[in-house]
Amino acid sequence: MPVTLSYPGVYIEEVPSGVRTITGVATSITAFVGRAWRGQMNEPVAIFSYADYEREFGGLWRNSSMSYAVQQYFLNGGGQALIVRTVNAGGGGSTAAAAATLTLAAGHTIAAASPGTWGRNLRVSVDHTTSVPADVNLFNLTIFDDPASKADSAGRGGSGARETFRNVSMDVNSPRFVSKILLEQSKLVRVQTLGAARPTIQSNVAPAAASGSDGVLAGTVAATTAAAATEIIGTAATKTGIFALLKADLFNLLCIPPLVFARVTVAPAFERIDVDVPTNVWQAAGTFCTEERALLIIDAPRNWDVPTAASSITTFRGAVGSLKNGAIYFPRLRVIDPLRDNQLEDFAPCGVMAGIMARTDANRGVWKAPAGIEAGLGGALGLSINGLPGNLTDGENGQLNPLGINCLRNLPSIGHVAWGARTLEGADALASQWKYVPVRRVALFIEESLFRGTQWVVFEPNDEPLWAQIRLNVGAFMHSLFIDGAFQGSTPREAYFVKCSHETTTQTDIDNGIVNIEVGFAPLKPAEFVVIKIQQIVQQAQV
Numbered sequence: 001m002p003v004t005l006s007y008p009g010v011y012i013e014e015v016p017s018g019v020r021t022i023t024g025v026a027t028s029i030t031a032f033v034g035r036a037w038r039g040q041m042n043e044p045v046a047i048f049s050y051a052d053y054e055r056e057f058g059g060l061w062r063n064s065s066m067s068y069a070v071q072q073y074f075l076n077g078g079g080q081a082l083i084v085r086t087v088n089a090g091g092g093g094s095t096a097a098a099a100a101t102l103t104l105a106a107g108h109t110i111a112a113a114s115p116g117t118w119g120r121n122l123r124v125s126v127d128h129t130t131s132v133p134a135d136v137n138l139f140n141l142t143i144f145d146d147p148a149s150k151a152d153s154a155g156r157g158g159s160g161a162r163e164t165f166r167n168v169s170m171d172v173n174s175p176r177f178v179s180k181i182l183l184e185q186s187k188l189v190r191v192q193t194l195g196a197a198r199p200t201i202q203s204n205v206a207p208a209a210a211s212g213s214d215g216v217l218a219g220t221v222a223a224t225t226a227a228a229a230t231e232i233i234g235t236a237a238t239k240t241g242i243f244a245l246l247k248a249d250l251f252n253l254l255c256i257p258p259l260v261f262a263r264v265t266v267a268p269a270f271e272r273i274d275v276d277v278p279t280n281v282w283q284a285a286g287t288f289c290t291e292e293r294a295l296l297i298i299d300a301p302r303n304w305d306v307p308t309a310a311s312s313i314t315t316f317r318g319a320v321g322s323l324k325n326g327a328i329y330f331p332r333l334r335v336i337d338p339l340r341d342n343q344l345e346d347f348a349p350c351g352v353m354a355g356i357m358a359r360t361d362a363n364r365g366v367w368k369a370p371a372g373i374e375a376g377l378g379g380a381l382g383l384s385i386n387g388l389p390g391n392l393t394d395g396e397n398g399q400l401n402p403l404g405i406n407c408l409r410n411l412p413s414i415g416h417v418a419w420g421a422r423t424l425e426g427a428d429a430l431a432s433q434w435k436y437v438p439v440r441r442v443a444l445f446i447e448e449s450l451f452r453g454t455q456w457v458v459f460e461p462n463d464e465p466l467w468a469q470i471r472l473n474v475g476a477f478m479h480s481l482f483i484d485g486a487f488q489g490s491t492p493r494e495a496y497f498v499k500c501s502h503e504t505t506t507q508t509d510i511d512n513g514i515v516n517i518e519v520g521f522a523p524l525k526p527a528e529f530v531v532i533k534i535q536q537i538v539q540q541a542q543v
Contacts, residue, residue, distance in 0.1 A: 018469045021223060022453030026446050027366040028358035029080045030073060031251040031294075032119035032351075033232055033242050034259065035214075036085040037156070038118040042240040044082040044248040052076040055159075056488045057083060058118060062154055062339050063214065065257040065274050066539045069351030074337070076355025076378040077362065082251055084244045087115050087230040088215030099190075101214030102205050107195030110143075112212060113188055119212040120151035121158035122188060123204045130167050137170040139198045141178070143188045151209070163188055170198050208370075214247040225275050226260040232277075233284045242288050244281030250448070252441075253357060254289055254296045255350040256281060263440040274348060276301045279319040286323040293444045293451075295357075296323065297438070298424065300330035300405070304384040306396045313403050313427075323424040324434040326446070329353055329406045333416075334382030334389060347385040352377050356418055357441075366445050367486045369421035369526035371406070377416040384406060401528075402428045406437075421526050438525040442486060450474060452518065462510050467500040470517055478519065496521040 001013050014296035029045065037058030039045065047053050053070050060067045065125040066083075073081060099112040100119025104126065112119025112491060123144045130138040142165075145158030163186055234241020245251055258274030259281075282298060289296040298320075300309065309330055320326070329349045335370040337345040355378070357370040364374075382389050392400075397407045397419060404427040406420030423440050425432040434440045454474070460466045478496045481487065489495035499518040 010106060018472060019476075020306060020453075020456055020469070020473050022473055023451060024445065024449045024477070024481075025250060026080070027252050027441065028078070028255040028354070028499060029082065029251045030255060030354040030358065031082040031084065031195060031245050031248070032066050032070055032073075032255050032257070033084040033086060033244075034067060034069075034085070035061075035064045035228075036083065036256050037061040037064060037154075038114055038116050039083070039085045039110075041085050041087055042234065042244045043085055043113055043237075044245050044251075046248075047081050047083060048079065049431075053081075053083065057085060058156075058159065060339055061156075065259075065348065068257055068335070068337075069257040071353035072347070072379055073355040073358075076352050078355040079358055079362070082245065082248050084242070085114075086228075086234070086241055088227055088231055095213055095215060097215030098211075098213045098353060099337075100207040101192060102189075102207045104199040104205055105202060106197050106199050107193065108199045109192040110189050111185065111192040112207075113190055115212070116214050117152035117154070117212045118158070120154070120207050120209070121146050121149040121156075122150070123206055124189070124202070125204055126199045126202045128198075128201055134165075134270045135169075137174070138167050138176075139170075141165045141168055141182075144204075145188060149206070151206075152212075161188060167244055169453065170194065213222060225259060225278060229278045229281050232256060232259060232281050242285055242459075245288075245292070251292070252294050252444070253354050254285060254294050254356050256285055256296075257298065257350060258302075258348050274302065275348070276303075279316070282320040282326075286321050286326050289325045290323070293448050295441060295444065296324065296326040297350040297353050298326050298328040299332070299350050300328055302331060302332060302346070302348075303386055306392070308386070309401055309405055310403060313400075313405055317404075317424060320424070324432065324440060326424040327353075327406060327422065327426075328404070328424055328439050329408060329418070329420075330400065331386075331390070331392070331407070331408060332384040333377060333380040334384050335379050336381065344381060346387065348509070349377070351382065353418060365486060367438050367442050367524050369436065371418045371421040371526070373411075373414050373417060375418040376414075377408060377418065380408075380416040383416070402404025402483070404430075421528075436525055439525060440522055442521075446478075446481075446521065449477065450517075453477065456514065462505070462513070462515050464501075466515065467505070470500045470515070473497050474500075474517065474519060478521065481521075486521075486524065488524055494522065 003013055005230045039057040050071050089096055097115035099115045102110045102124050104134045110124055125142040125144050140412045143163045145161045147157035147160045150157045165181055167176055168181050169176045182191055233240050234243045239246050256277055286296050332346045333349050334344045335347045336342045356375045360368050383391055390408050393408045400407055401420055404422045409419040410416050421437045423434050423437055426435045475498045482492055482495045487495035497520045504516040504518050
C-alpha cells in the first residue's frame with residue numbers, strides 16, 4: 001500500500017515486480033512397482049542409491065525381478081527412485097502373504113513389520129533392567145534380524161539390524177507405551193497382541209518355523225501371473241499398486257519389471273525365466289502415466305524374436321492402447337546374477353533404460369534422445385532373443401524401428417547400446433506428432449513445470465494486468481529452455497510462443513472464471529538417419 005504523505009520530503013515505496021519464477025521440475029524420478037524381500041507395502045518410498053534399497057527392502061532377492069531392475073537403474077546413472085512394494089493378497093491359486101509372528105510369555109505377540117518370510121530371521125529378547133525397577137509396567141525390548149539364521153524360504157539370513165527400546169511400558173497412558181513406540185520407531189516389528197502383564201525375561205525368542213509367507217503363488221503360471229497382476233494394478237480408491245504413486249509428489253518414469261519368476265526346463269539346462277507383464281497391466285499403467293504426465297517403459301515379451309515382434313506389435317499396441325506416453329524396448333539383456341554364482345541370466349531392460357534416461361537428462365538435457373553411442377547399457381554382457389543369446393543386424397533393426405520398437409544393439413567397437421528412441425505411437429504408419437521419446441518427454445516436462453508454476457494465477461483478477469504477468473513469467477521460463485538448447489530455431493520467435501490476452505480469453509471465458517494460456521514450442525527431433533552422399537570428381541581433360 002502507498003505510504004501516508006505527512007511531511008515534505010522523499011518517500012520510498014516498494015512496488016511488486018510481478019515476477020514469479022517458474023522452476024523446471026525433475027525429469028527422471030523413476031517409480032518401480034513390484035515384489036521386494038521386505039519393506040513397507042503400497043507406499044512410495046524414496047531412495048537415492050542402491051544402498052538405500054538394500055536398507056529398506058533387503059537388496060537382491062531371487063523372487064524379485066524388481067530388485068535387479070533397481071540395481072541396474074542406479075548402475076546406469078539413476079539418481080532418485082520411488083519403490084512401491086506389492087504383495088499377494090491371496091486368490092487365484094495363491095497363498096496370501098503374511099507377517100511372521102513371535103510369541104512371548106504372558107500372552108504377548110510381536111509381528112514382523114511387513115509380510116514375508118524375512119521375518120523368520122527375527123529374534124526378540126526381553127529384560128527388566130529399567131530406569132525404575134519397581135515399576136512393573138516397564139521392560140526393555142531388543143529385536144535382532146539374525147544374519148546367521150537363514151530361516152526364510154530363500155535361505156537368506158537377516159540383515160544384522162538390531163533395535164533396542166528401553167523403558168517401554170504396558171501402560172496405555174504412558175508416553176512410552178510399547179505399541180506406540182514400536183509403531184513409530186521400529187523398522188522391524190509391531191505389537192500384534194498384548195497380554196495383561198509385562199512379558200517375562202526371555203532371550204532370543206524366534207518365530208515358528210512356518211510363520212510368515214511371501215505370498216508365493218501355488219498353481220499354474222497363468223494363475224500366478226493373474227494374481228500378481230491384480231496386486232500390481234491395485235485400485236485408485238485404496239491407493240494400492242501403481243495407484244500408491246498418487247501419494248508421491250512427482251514421478252517421471254514408471255517401470256514394472258516382470259511380475260514373477262518361473263522355473264522351466266530349457267534343454268540342456270534348468271533355466272529361470274521371468275514371466276511377462278500381462279497386457280492389462282500395461283494398459284492400466286499407460287492410462288495412469290498419461291494422467292500423471294509420466295513415461296511408461298515397456299519390456300517386450302520374452303518370447304519375441306524379430307519376425308514375431310514385427311507381426312505382433314500391432315496386436316500388442318491394440319491390447320495395451322496406442323500409448324504416446326509409453327516406449328517399448330527389445331530384446332532382453334544378459335546380465336550377471338550375483339545370487340546364482342555370477343551366471344549370465346536374462347533380464348528385462350526397463351531398469352537399465354530408466355538409468356540411461358536419467359544419465360542423459362543430467363548430461364545433455366531431457367530433449368536429448370536416450371539412444372546412440374552415449375547410451376551404453378551398463379552391466380549388459382549380451383542380448384537375449386527369445387531366450388537365446390543373439391544380436392540384431394542392421395536389417396532387423398530397420399525392420400523393427402519403423403514399427404515403433406526400440407532396439408538394443410551390440411555394435412562393433414562401441415558395445416551394447418540403446419539404438420531407438422520412439423514412443424509406442426512411433427510407428428511411421430501412425431504419423432503421430434509424439435513419434436519420438438525426447439519430444440514427448442520435453443512436452444511432459446513443460447506441462448508439469450507450468451502446471452506447478454502457475455498455481456498462483458488461481459483467483460487473481462482476470463484482466464490484462466494478470467495476462468501480462470502470465471506472459472512475462474511463462475515467457476521467461478520458455479526463454480531459459482531456448483537458451484539451454486531445448487528448441488529448434490535461431491531466435492525466440494522461431495522457437496516458442498506464449499499467448500495470453502483477449503485473443504485467447506474471451507469475455508465469456510472471463511465470466512466463467514477461465515483464463516486461457518497458449519504455449520507452443522518447436523521441438524528438437526533426433527537425427528535417426530544420417531545420409532552421406534559420395535560423388536566421384538571427374539577431372540576435365542587438358543587441351
